[in-house]
Amino acid sequence: MSAAVTVGLLFFLSAGLNEQVAEGCKCxxxxxQQVFCESDIVIRAKLIGSVTSTHPDLVAFNIKLITKYKPSNKKDIRVIYSTKTSCGAVLNNGEYLLSGSVTDGVIVFGLCDFMWPWDQLSSVQKGNLNMYQRGCVCEIASCTGASCLTKKLQRKCLIGVNNSLGVVYEEALQSVCLPCRDGFCRWRKMIGN
Known part of the structure; x- marks a missing residue:
């Protein structure tokens, strides 16, 4: 093989590998509400700074717990972790809404979890946090066109994509999917303070 062909193949293989690595970090x-319901833990916390990690593959952050939305136990949390990989999270000191999973007794969060600066959340978003737990029995699903008109959706709230007939994503962000007395789940628009 000529050097030009070898260099060309190496370029395309490395570009493909870079794309796969980048794909692994997309959420x-x-x-x-889906993020809330799928998380083991959701908290509002003040990040104080990084600390020495007792887990070699994780970065440790010292926090001051402000509010625990999920789970409702009273256990105090002082340290949370993020992975050291390129998909790990980088946070500055300040207040955040954080979510994550509990793995081997430690709280681990990443790019696909809540890592929202608290002061950037609207009053509606903050209020919705108190409602999301009630809606975890419901499923939130995407729909397009005629699939948004389906009547047999007892435990689903639909989000329309591509200008379909369902509730659009921007409107859904200001709403909570909650169960009703008839057993159906429906969007409820929340009103800010």
């Missing part, structure tokens, strides 16, 4: 768009 599918999800409604905040």
């Amino acid at each position: 599918l768009p999800r409604h905040p």
